[in-house]
Amino acid sequence: MSPACGATYDVGEVRVACERCGGLLDVEYDWNRLQPPDNLRYFEQWWGQRRIPMRHSGVWRFHELLPYAGPESLVTVGEGQTLLQQSDGAAAYVGLKPGRLHLQYEGMNPSGSFKDNGMSAAFTHARLSGASRAACASTGNTSASLAMYSAVTRLMKAVIFIGSGKISYGKLSQALEYGALTVQIEGDFDDAMARVQEVSRDLGIYLVNSVNPFRLEGQKTIMFRVLESLNWEPPDWIVVPGGNLGNSSAFGKAFAELFKLGLISRVPRLAVINACGADTLYELYSRRGLRWNSGQIDKQLIADYYRELDERQKKASTIASAIEINRPVNLQKCVRALEICDGVVRKVSDQDILDAKAQVGAGGFGCEPASAASVAGARLLVREGVIDPDERVVCVLTGHQLKDPTATVAYHTTDQEHFQKILGSRGIQHAAFANHAVAVPNDLRQIIQALEQHS
Numbered sequence: 128m129s130p131a132c133g134a135t136y137d138v139g140e141v142r143v144a145c146e147r148c149g150g151l152l153d154v155e156y157d158w159n160r161l162q163p164p165d166n167l168r169y170f171e172q173w174w175g176q177r178r179i180p181m182r183h184s185g186v187w188r189f190h191e192l193l194p195y196a197g198p199e200s201l202v203t204v205g206e207g208q209t210l211l212q213q214s215d216g217a218a219a220y221v222g223l224k225p226g227r228l229h230l231q232y233e234g235m236n237p238s239g240s241f242k243d244n245g246m247s248a249a250f251t252h253a254r255l256s257g258a259s260r261a262a263c264a265s266t267g268n269t270s271a272s273l274a275m276y277s278a279v280t281r282l283m284k285a286v287i288f289i290g291s292g293k294i295s296y297g298k299l300s301q302a303l304e305y306g307a308l309t310v311q312i313e314g315d316f317d318d319a320m321a322r323v324q325e326v327s328r329d330l331g332i333y334l335v336n337s338v339n340p341f342r343l344e345g346q347k348t349i350m351f352r353v354l355e356s357l358n359w360e361p362p363d364w365i366v367v368p369g370g371n372l373g374n375s376s377a378f379g380k381a382f383a384e385l386f387k388l389g390l391i392s393r394v395p396r397l398a399v400i401n402a403c404g405a406d407t408l409y410e411l412y413s414r415r416g417l418r419w420n421s422g423q424i425d426k427q428l429i430a431d432y433y434r435e436l437d438e439r440q441k442k443a444s445t446i447a448s449a450i451e452i453n454r455p456v457n458l459q460k461c462v463r464a465l466e467i468c469d470g471v472v473r474k475v476s477d478q479d480i481l482d483a484k485a486q487v488g489a490g491g492f493g494c495e496p497a498s499a500a501s502v503a504g505a506r507l508l509v510r511e512g513v514i515d516p517d518e519r520v521v522c523v524l525t526g527h528q529l530k531d532p533t534a535t536v537a538y539h540t541t542d543q544e545h546f547q548k549i550l551g552s553r554g555i556q557h558a559a560f561a562n563h564a565v566a567v568p569n570d571l572r573q574i575i576q577a578l579e580q581h582s
Contacts, residue, residue, distance in 0.1 A: 128155040130463065131422040138195050141256045143324075143338040151460060152340045153380065154195055158388060163191055167359045167390050170351075185209060186247045186348045192384070193248065193344045202250040204279045206243035207348060209235045211356035211521070216490040217502055220483070222509035224516050229362070230502075231353055232492055234527030238301060240449075240495075241349060241374065241525045242272035248345030249335045250276050253283060258333035262286040262326065264319035266370070266448050267298025268526055273335055274305035286332060288312060288319040295448055295495075295531040315442050317454045337373030338456045346377035347384075353521055354391070361395045363518035366508075368500040368525055369399040369408050369472070370450030372461035379464020395521075397468035398514075399461065400475055400504030402445035402497075404553075407432070407453055408461060409474040419466040424459050446477040446534055446553050449497035449526060471513060478555050479503040481538050485560035493528025493535070501525075539563060 128135045129145035130153050136142060144151055164170070170189060173182040181187045181198055185207015190198065210232045218228035233241035246269075253261055261283050263269045270287040277285035285307035289299070291314065302309050312319055320336065327334040337343060354361065361382075367374050375397060382394045401409045410432065411417040417428055435441075436453055443453040455461070464470065475483075477496075483506065484499035501522035508514040528535060537549035539561045546558070567577045 128153050130460070131424070139255060141258070141333060143334060143340070151338055151457065154193070154340045154344050156194065161194055163388055165389070167354060170355065180205075184247065185352055186244050186345050189348050189351045192351065193347065195341070195344065196251050196255055200251055200255055202254055202276070202280060202282065203247055204237050204243070204276060206236050206247050207352065209233050209349075209352060211353055212492060214487070214490045214492070217486050217522075220486040221502060221506040221520070222516055223505075223514075223518070223520060227517060227519050228505070229357075229519070229521045230487065230492055231349065231521055231523045232494075233349065233523065233525050234492075234494060234498070234530075238268070238272045238275045239527035239530055240268040240272065241346065241523070242268045243275075244348055245337065245342035245345040245373065245377075246272040246276050246335060249339050249342045250280065250282065252339075252341040253333040253335070256333065258283050260284045260286060261333045261335050262288070262323050263335050264288040264316060264323040265294070265298075265302075266290075266316050266451055267294045267530065268449055269336065270294070270307065270309070271298050271301035271305075274302045274307035277307060278305040283333070284308065286310065288323040288326075290315040290319045295533065297530045297532060316452050317443070320454070320456065336456065337371050337376075343373055343377040343380065343457075343460075346374055347381035349374070349523065350378050350381045357519075361391050361393055362521045364396050364398060364505070364514055364520040365468070365523065366398040366400060366501045366505045366520060367523045368447070368450050368497050369401045369461070370405070370452045370455065370497065372399070372408065372455040372457035374523065374525070375399045375464050376457040376460035379460070379467040383467045394468055397464060397470035398504055398508055399465070399470065399472050400500045401472065402447045402450055402480065402500060403474050403476045404445035405443035405447075405451050405453060406474040407455060408458065409472045411458070412462060412465065412472045417462055419459075419463045422463075424462060429458065444553070445480075446550070446555070447480050447495075447497035447500055448531065449495060450500065471508070473504050473507050475500055475503040475507060477553050478557075479507070481534065481550070481555060482559055484535070485538060485558070485562075487524065488528065488535070489560065489562075492524065494524040495526040495528060495530040496534050498524040498526050541566070
């Protein structure tokens with residue numbers, strides 16, 4: 128269904144936009160006919176049935192809340208075995224009281240990022256539609272997930288579009304190793320996204336980017352697992368990095384549905400965090416007043432801003448490559464989610480992101496740079512007085528540390544030339560929380576002295 132104009136389409140159709148209004152589509156359910164559970168504790172009965180693939184999956188064990196396909200059609204590779212971890216070390220850095228900050232660690236997914244939640248759901252719909260090929264544009268994580276699902280399930284071949292120089296080796300290595308056809312075009316993610324949509328339309332290839340409404344159905348389950356870990360009690364805040372804005376859009380839809388069904392008594396607030404070098408949502412929402420307005424969003428405001436980007440030839444640029452996007456495809460759905468969740472938008476610098484990343488890592492949960500935008504954003508909101516130090520906050524860590532080890536090693540290096548080459552060019556001047564290696568001669572006495580000095 129189109130959330131803007133109300134047009135409806137059959138669930139079996141393969142389409143991402145409405146013919147009438149051009150807006151992206153939602154998966155809508157007739158809950159009166161489907162009879163969903165009347166209590167979230169209903170899902171606890173599946174904890175003891177992990178030998179059943181459907182109930183082992185952290186996506187499909189919530190099948191009753193995304194029932195667009197029957198159990199026999201579901202595609203799973205064991206995604207969603209993720210962790211909500213209390214982190215008092217990061218809480219102190221953010222400015223929250225002990226016990227109030229939780230990190231939702233989506234890097235534990237099979238391909239190392241949150242994308243597997245949505246890919247499982249998209250592949251399920253692709254299977255229903257009889258697709259033989261699936262495509263995406265990617266800054267890295269989507270390509271890794273698509274390539275993995277294609278390789279494991281053998282259901283369809285993967286075609287991946289990436290921009291020139293816009294993907295970390297950690298992510299690119301996954302796409303190549305898993306056998307995907309990888310097409311590198313001149314340009315950035317926004318260019319790759321435009322081309323893959325054209326190619327998918329012209330060649331009848333199933334598109335799995337987050338313009339696909341079924342992708343977002345899978346990503347809803349991240350919030351189901353957050354609630355599960357918090358004994359089904361909503362936190363005060365969900366803080367998430369903002370790139371293509373699929374997660375924030377999915378989270379808003381999840382909470383709207385749960386509240387409508389009476390499964391939660393209140394909706395948490397949502398904070399979406401851009402990088403300063405890729406701040407379209409911040410510019411449009413926080414500075415120019417873009418709002419959902421019951422689906423009558425000001426598209427001219429968006430078009431004018433995009434024209435400005437073109438005239439200035441401004442490309443997205445941030446160390447957080449996973450959110451290095453100027454034209455987020457889920458912009459309008461995210462604005463709706465911000466209305467549903469009484470949300471806010473902020474932007475943080477690359478320096479803020481890497482400092483926050485180091486603090487997350489010091490607590491034992493390494494994440495890629497984009498993930499740490501959520502923690503940096505929470506810190507900013509506490510400093511502004513928007514988040515109270517006693518509120519319960521969940522920061523979503525979207526990807527594993529090893530997705531982009533280059534930035535991590537450069538931050539902690541003692542080699543200033545290496546630091547400047549990787550980070551200095553992006554305006555990062557220092558590494559306040561660097562854990563430098565200690566260089567010592569190959570001599571037992573001096574090694575012991577060094578250990579004593581640093582113990």
